[in-house]
Amino acid sequence: MTHAIELLSATRSFRSDDAVQDVTLAVPEGAICGVLGRNGAGKTTVMSLISGQDRPTTGRVLVDGEDPFENEAVLSRISFVRDNQRYPDDYFLHHVLGIAPAFAPYWDGELAAELVERFRLPRKPAIRKFSRGQLSAVAIVLGLASRSPITLLDEPYLGLDATARGLFHDILLRDLGLYPRTLLLSTHLIDESESLFDHIVLMDRGRVVLRTEAEEARHLAMCVSGVADAVQAFAADYPVLYSHSIGGLQTSTVTGRLDDDARSRAATLGVRVKGASLQDLAVAYGSGDALQDSSKEGISA
Numbered sequence: 001m002t003h004a005i006e007l008l009s010a011t012r013s014f015r016s017d018d019a020v021q022d023v024t025l026a027v028p029e030g031a032i033c034g035v036l037g038r039n040g041a042g043k044t045t046v047m048s049l050i051s052g053q054d055r056p057t058t059g060r061v062l063v064d065g066e067d068p069f070e071n072e073a074v075l076s077r078i079s080f081v082r083d084n085q086r087y088p089d090d091y092f093l094h095h096v097l098g099i100a101p102a103f104a105p106y107w108d109g110e111l112a113a114e115l116v117e118r119f120r121l122p123r124k125p126a127i128r129k130f131s132r133g134q135l136s137a138v139a140i141v142l143g144l145a146s147r148s149p150i151t152l153l154d155e156p157y158l159g160l161d162a163t164a165r166g167l168f169h170d171i172l173l174r175d176l177g178l179y180p181r182t183l184l185l186s187t188h189l190i191d192e193s194e195s196l197f198d199h200i201v202l203m204d205r206g207r208v209v210l211r212t213e214a215e216e217a218r219h220l221a222m223c224v225s226g227v228a229d230a231v232q233a234f235a236a237d238y239p240v241l242y243s244h245s246i247g248g249l250q251t252s253t254v255t256g257r258l259d260d261d262a263r264s265r266a267a268t269l270g271v272r273v274k275g276a277s278l279q280d281l282a283v284a285y286g287s288g289d290a291l292q293d294s295s296k297e298g299i300s301a
């Protein structure tokens, strides 16, 4: 399998703190990879390393098999659109759209025009006066219309209304179908974007705690809830990722497939069980309790 992006034991330290620690991951060419994790987990730092805007303190980052840092040939194939993209104070939308093709050799003006129209982006006022959602829409226009073989979208949904989010999904899938490329997307709106991903990288405190194909993630774990004693009896058979209790009730996320055995055991014990969603996994791994378990699982994308 050809990997568009590889990180090999990459660490990025700032003074004594590691923003990203010993990260190893590989994203196959043409995949849509969700990069998930709590605030400060290291998602933006990973994208900065991949886009050559930053360099690992130790370890390696490879894009199409090469170090992207100061590598013009590689950088010309990457678009990195951040959540806090800055524009000059006097810039209007037409300035941004006018200058974008100079930085994006695969730029498609027709797609940009369609997105501007469908996101209802105004020609006036200046971009600095745009609402939070309009700024996100500008970032999406740049990210999608660049048609870069490697596209990194860092939290593209901030402030976007539900219609605009649906539009983004539709156009993203349509355009990637027509012009396949490798896409990394970080988001906290996990439930909404889950269906987009074919790979998942889940980070916590600078480390990758789970990397897997999205399909596998759907069968990785179960959430069981009910009276604490019964939940604990059920969970005794599985590695527990995360538990929380209120009063005498408990919910636990446990590693294991929701199969007929699990269902009948849950029925016998009188607890509710369901397959863990990606959001459930993100909560479980983000609790910190699951760090050791995940490395034991040895899950890899």
Ligand SMILES: Nc1ncnc2c1ncn2[C@@H]1O[C@H](COP(=O)(O)OP(=O)(O)OP(=O)(O)O)[C@@H](O)[C@H]1O
Pocket (backbone or CB within 6 Å): 014, 018, 019, 020, 037, 038, 039, 040, 041, 042, 043, 044, 045, 046
């Ligand atoms: N330039 C820097 N100097 C010092 N610390 C930094 C720097 N950049 C990032 N960090 C730290 O590295 C950690 C990871 O930050 P990062 O922005 O990658 O997280 P994130 O997962 O993108 O978070 P969020 O979801 O809140 O955007 C944070 O603790 C952050 O404070």
